[in-house]
Each structure stands twice: as C-alpha cells, then as structure tokens.
Amino acid sequence: MTTSHKKLTSSGIVSNRPCVLNGFLIGVDGTNDPTITLYDDDNSADGNEVAPTNTYDSSLLGLNGAMFIEGVKCNKGLYCEITCAGAVEVTIYYK
Numbered sequence: 001m002t003t004s005h006k007k008l009t010s011s012g013i014v015s016n017r018p019c020v021l022n023g024f025l026i027g028v029d030g031t032n033d034p035t036i037t038l039y040d041d042d043n044s045a046d047g048n049e050v051a052p053t054n055t056y057d058s059s060l061l062g063l064n065g066a067m068f069i070e071g072v073k074c075n076k077g078l079y080c081e082i083t084c085a086g087a088v089e090v091t092i093y094y095k
Contacts, residue, residue: 007091014078014092016042021050021074022093023067028058032086042077050074058086071095 003022006014021038028034035055041047050072056064080090 003093003095005091005093007089008080008082009087009089011045011081011083012079013043014038014080015074015094016077018076019074019078020071020095021068021078022071022095023065024051024080024090024092025063025065026056027063027089027091028056028061029087030058030061032084032088033058034082034084034088034090036083036090037081038092039079039081040074040076041079043079045079045081047076047079050078065090067093 037053038051039047040050
C-alpha cells in the first residue's frame with residue numbers, strides 16, 4: 001500500500017474510507033497558534049480522536065507535527081479539524 005498525502009489549510013476530509021494515519025506536519029505563519037485534531041471519521045469531527053487536540057506554538061517557526069512508525073488505523077476515514085486565526089498548512093500522510 002502506497003502512502004498518500006493531503007494538504008489542508010482549513011478543516012476537512014482527508015479520506016472518506018478506512019485508512020492508516022502515518023503522520024502529519026504543520027506549517028505555521030509565525031504569529032498565530034493553530035489547534036489541530038485528527039479524527040477517525042469520514043466527514044466530520046464527530047469521531048474518535050486519533051491525534052488529540054493540541055495547540056502548536058507558531059513563534060517557534062519550523063515544522064511541527066508527528067510521524068507514527070506503525071501508523072494509526074482509522075476505521076471510518078480521516079478528518080482534520082483546524083482552528084487558527086492566521087495562515088496554517090497541515091500535510092497529512094496516510095495509506
């Protein structure tokens with residue numbers, strides 16, 4: 001199974017079918033701290049959290065995020081919730 005990736009700048013569906021989350025990287029604007037949550041769900045933030053809600057410090061600059069060696073199985077799909085007053089990019093890697 002080949003790893004895919006998807007870049008989001010606002011909340012949205014990553015995959016609408018079962019998949020494995022391999023990780024995510026977050027690019028920030030240096031001013032506004034984004035809050036990111038990843039859910040095992042195919043179309044909303046109603047599912048189980050697979051990466052808990054976390055606020056990332058934008059003033060640190062550089063990339064934030066997490067990569068998982070074994071991956072995290074998402075039975076319904078994968079949804080990313082993004083809250084940020086400024087610019088943010090979240091790239092999610094999944095199979």
